[in-house]
Amino acid sequence: MPDVIIDGQEVSVPRGTTVIQAAEQLGIFIPRYCYHPGLSTAGNCRICLVEVEKNPKLQVACNLPVTDGMVVHTRGEAAEDGRRAVLEFLLANHPLDCPVCDQSGECDLQNFYMKFGLYDPRFHEHKVKKKKAVQLGPHVMLDQERCILCSRCVRFTEEITETGELGIFNRGDRAELAIYPGGVLDNPYSTNVVDICPVGALTERESRFKVRVWYLSSAPTVCNGCSRGCNMDMHFVLDRPHLNDGRRVVRVKPRHNPDVNQWWLCDAGRYGLGWIDEGRLGEVRERGATSTWDAALAAIARAMQESDRSRVGVIASAQLTCEELFLIREIFDGARVSAAVPEEPGACDDFLVESDKNPNTQGARLLGMAGPVIGDTTGGLGGSADVPDGQAIAQAARSGELDVLWVFGHDLVELFGAESAHEIAQNVGLLVFSGTNENATVELAQWVVPTAAYLEKDGTFVNCEGRVQRIGRVFAPPAGVREDWSVLLELAERSGRPRDSHEPRTIFAALAAAEAAFAGLTYESIGTLGAPVAGSAARVMSKAEPTP
Amino acid sequence: MALPDELLAELDELILNYPDRRAGLIPALHRCQEELGGWLSPEILEDCAEYFDMEPVEVYGVASFYPMFHLKPVGKHVVGVCRNVSCELRGASDITSRVCRVTGAQAPGRNSTDMRFYVEHLECQGACADAPMIVVDGVYHENLEPDDVDTILGELS
Numbered sequence: 001m002p003d004v005i006i007d008g009q010e011v012s013v014p015r016g017t018t019v020i021q022a023a024e025q026l027g028i029f030i031p032r033y034c035y036h037p038g039l040s041t042a043g044n045c046r047i048c049l050v051e052v053e054k055n056p057k058l059q060v061a062c063n064l065p066v067t068d069g070m071v072v073h074t075r076g077e078a079a080e081d082g083r084r085a086v087l088e089f090l091l092a093n094h095p096l097d098c099p100v101c102d103q104s105g106e107c108d109l110q111n112f113y114m115k116f117g118l119y120d121p122r123f124h125e126h127k128v129k130k131k132k133a134v135q136l137g138p139h140v141m142l143d144q145e146r147c148i149l150c151s152r153c154v155r156f157t158e159e160i161t162e163t164g165e166l167g168i169f170n171r172g173d174r175a176e177l178a179i180y181p182g183g184v185l186d187n188p189y190s191t192n193v194v195d196i197c198p199v200g201a202l203t204e205r206e207s208r209f210k211v212r213v214w215y216l217s218s219a220p221t222v223c224n225g226c227s228r229g230c231n232m233d234m235h236f237v238l239d240r241p242h243l244n245d246g247r248r249v250v251r252v253k254p255r256h257n258p259d260v261n262q263w264w265l266c267d268a269g270r271y272g273l274g275w276i277d278e279g280r281l282g283e284v285r286e287r288g289a290t291s292t293w294d295a296a297l298a299a300i301a302r303a304m305q306e307s308d309r310s311r312v313g314v315i316a317s318a319q320l321t322c323e324e325l326f327l328i329r330e331i332f333d334g335a336r337v338s339a340a341v342p343e344e345p346g347a348c349d350d351f352l353v354e355s356d357k358n359p360n361t362q363g364a365r366l367l368g369m370a371g372p373v374i375g376d377t378t379g380g381l382g383g384s385a386d387v388p389d390g391q392a393i394a395q396a397a398r399s400g401e402l403d404v405l406w407v408f409g410h411d412l413v414e415l416f417g418a419e420s421a422h423e424i425a426q427n428v429g430l431l432v433f434s435g436t437n438e439n440a441t442v443e444l445a446q447w448v449v450p451t452a453a454y455l456e457k458d459g460t461f462v463n464c465e466g467r468v469q470r471i472g473r474v475f476a477p478p479a480g481v482r483e484d485w486s487v488l489l490e491l492a493e494r495s496g497r498p499r500d501s502h503e504p505r506t507i508f509a510a511l512a513a514a515e516a517a518f519a520g521l522t523y524e525s526i527g528t529l530g531a532p533v534a535g536s537a538a539r540v541m542s543k544a545e546p547t548p
Numbered sequence: 549m550a551l552p553d554e555l556l557a558e559l560d561e562l563i564l565n566y567p568d569r570r571a572g573l574i575p576a577l578h579r580c581q582e583e584l585g586g587w588l589s590p591e592i593l594e595d596c597a598e599y600f601d602m603e604p605v606e607v608y609g610v611a612s613f614y615p616m617f618h619l620k621p622v623g624k625h626v627v628g629v630c631r632n633v634s635c636e637l638r639g640a641s642d643i644t645s646r647v648c649r650v651t652g653a654q655a656p657g658r659n660s661t662d663m664r665f666y667v668e669h670l671e672c673q674g675a676c677a678d679a680p681m682i683v684v685d686g687v688y689h690e691n692l693e694p695d696d697v698d699t700i701l702g703e704l705s
Contacts, residue, residue: 154605164603169612180605181590 002068019061031112033198034150035062038263049082058082087117093128095145103200105213137185147177147201153193163187207251210244219474224359225269229463230261234474247277279437281450301494303430307403309334313393317408318358321459323507327488339364341390363462366517403429413440451484452477458504466536550591587618622666623659628683634676646694
């Protein structure tokens with residue numbers, strides 16, 4: 001373990017650690033463009049210059065392994081002059097079109113100029129002209145003039161996706177980032193190059209020119225696109241409906257979690273959130289006519305009390321949180337309940353994308369509401385073969401064995417076909433649909449209650465590796481829309497089975513007390529990076545950070 | 549694979565000179581350009597990428613970096629005019645104009661319309677002592693007056 005002194009502070013780091021990493025451990029930030037912890041070291045941008053004692057020249061901190069007794073200065077005249085000169089070179093041909101650049105406000109050229117530059121520009125020559133709006137693929141636009149040739153995106157396509165679409169061609173001030181002639185950047189992870197671009201060279205087509213970044217709010221959450229549960233930050237606008245065509249969700253950025261998704265996110269997850277702002281259910285309906293929550297919950301509670309438990313069915317969903325599934329299990333005790341429905345497995349790969357497109361199938365298994373995995377890869381984590389699956393409940397409903405059937409989010413027509421769905425609607429006394437968006441089942445249900453999208457509520461999902469992750473609550477549901485957990489709590493009250501809990505946090509506490517797999521877990525211990533359930537195969541490389 | 553077998557055999561020999569296979573890429577590209585029509589077509593670049601187990605995009609990056617690799621078809625004879633300090637001071641601009649006039653190429657970097665000539669600018673070729681100079685199909689011609697250009701190019705087939 002070499003000892004190194006950086007800006008007067010001593011730190012012991014494993015052999016092979018670079019100066020930039022050692023400085024990070026001390027909380028000292030060294031500027032960087034080409035360095036990215038998830039990629040190989042290029043050492044070409046030179047902005048991370050530091051002064052190393054007994055070295056005649058400045059050294060790049062990203063590519064310099066520490067040695068025992070090394071003394072590094074990241075401040076001081078030599079290092080600061082060096083960085084300033086590098087920045088001046090990088091900006092020599094930069095178009096300075098910040099007023100129309102989407103990166104403006106989160107651009108490391110701007111940030112580092114203000115922090116480390118502040119020189120008077122001396123470049124009076126004509127700047128080199130290059131292409132300003134090159135469409136690289138379905139999601140990514142390139143501005144060659146803004147590019148500083150750090151090669152992060154090139155290394156991403158080389159090392160992470162191994163697709164090799166991008167390269168740096170030509171030489172000197174003519175050097176440019178470009179796609180291989182005739183190629184297109186459309187691999188399943190293509191938009192990550194936008195996230196890692198430190199400048200405005202690569203921008204997202206979807207959010208381009210929609211919202212200046214300083215109008216964006218950000219909240220941490222988890223992707224619901226598949227059972228991997230990649231960590232992400234949701235960027236949204238609430239108070240400026242004239243921006244982003246009135247939609248709240250503007251864009252999604254991956255949030256670093258070394259145990260789940262590292263720094264990355266797939267394009268399918270990133271662009272799979274249109275439904276949150278489109279085609280939403282906004283009012284309670286009884287047979288298609290507008291009604292009230294009060295009337296709906298009173299009618300459902302009455303029907304539940306009047307029916308024998310065995311004649312009540314719930315087709316829950318692996319899109320619901322653990323808290324909500326737990327409430328369903330407790331409130332509908334004795335009824336026919338399942339969160340599993342027959343679904344075709346979706347696309348998957350050997351990186352992040354899982355074929356199970358539900359975020360909480362593992363949670364449903366642990367709560368005994370879904371069967372075990374076929375071809376189990378999680379070490380037999382939960383799931384009981386005795387759980388009826390949604391198909392069995394639908395069959396019972398179809399043959400008139402149920403008085404009440406509550407469907408959470410699913411489209412019966414899509415799952416079982418139009419004919420079966422109509423028979424179910426005819427043969428069940430009371431068909432309740434709760435969900436976020438319009439679908440064919442909405443037409444058939446007697447009661448339709450609009451519930452919150454997962455971004456609009458707090459709760460937890462358990463990912464395919466058995467990691468409990470909190471989804472937070474990014475923004476409130478639209479007016480008239482309620483979170484499933486709150487609907488369930490009120491139903492419990494009205495049907496004479498009141499619960500002690502009043503919010504997701506306390507529901508989770510009750511769940512953790514009741515279920516061994518969750519024992520000892522709290523929202524605090526789950527933190528922002530999640531925590532593995534007992535007996536899970538989930539990796540534990542990082543310590544969970546407590547939530548503020 | 550568009551690379552002929554003899555060339556591949558030669559490359560197999562060539563890469564033995566390097567500790568790392570891919571280090572042989574540049575000499576290999578030179579040989580391909582010499583043997584296969586004077587320029588590197590996308591097919592040749594892709595074949596080289598396959599041969600060196602690299603992504604085509606990397607090979608294209610290397611080939612586009614060096615001006616001595618031609619990525620578009622060139623005329624039968626390649627005429628390069630040095631334009632660095634010594635040659636420029638001793639009349640390289642006049643030589644360039646004369647080369648363009650004699651060959652019919654519009655400017656350096658262009659082919660003549662009959663595709664007999666490709667004219668290009670060169671950086672220093674190390675012949676400063678006898679500036680100005682041109683390189684015709686790899687052969688140096690030094691200490692030139694513009695009229696010499698007519699003679700040199702006139703003798704070509």
